[in-house]
Amino acid sequence: MSVEIEGIDDFIAKLDNAVKKIPKKRNEFVKKSAENLIKYTKDLTPVDTGNLKNNWQRTRPYMGSIKVYNNTEYAAHMEYGHRVKNRKGEWVKDENGKIKFVKGVYMLHQGVEELxxxxxxxxxxxxGDIFK
Known part of the structure; x- marks a missing residue:
C-alpha cells in the first residue's frame, strides 16, 4: 500500500519563494510602521517654534528593526516632564516649597499605543502577500 501526495512540489516552491521575500517585506513593514508612528507623534507634539515637531526621524530599517527618534535638545523633557529652573539656574518652588514639575506630554508613548x-x-x- 502506498500514499501519493500531490501538490507538494508547488507547496515547497511557495515556501522557498516566501523565504526569499521575507527580509524585504519585513523591512517594508517596519519602515511603514515607523512612518505612521512619526506622523501620529508629530500630531501630538506641542508646537512653540515647530523645531521639536519637525525633528522626528527614523533610521533605515535593518533586519526588521528601526528606530524612531528626536534629536532636539529638549525632546526628552517634553516627553517625560521636567523640573523648572529660573534664569539664574535656581530651582523654582511652588507655594509648598516643592520644586515645580511640568508633566510630560508623552507624545511618542501615545503614538506607540495608538499604533x-x-x-x-x-x-x-x-x-500577507508573501505566500501568494
Missing part, C-alpha cells in the same frame, strides 16, 4: 492596536492588521496587509 499598537493596528499593528497586527498592518502586518497582515504588508506581509
Amino acid at each position: 499598537r492596536d493596528n499593528f497586527e492588521e498592518d502586518a497582515k496587509l504588508i506581509i
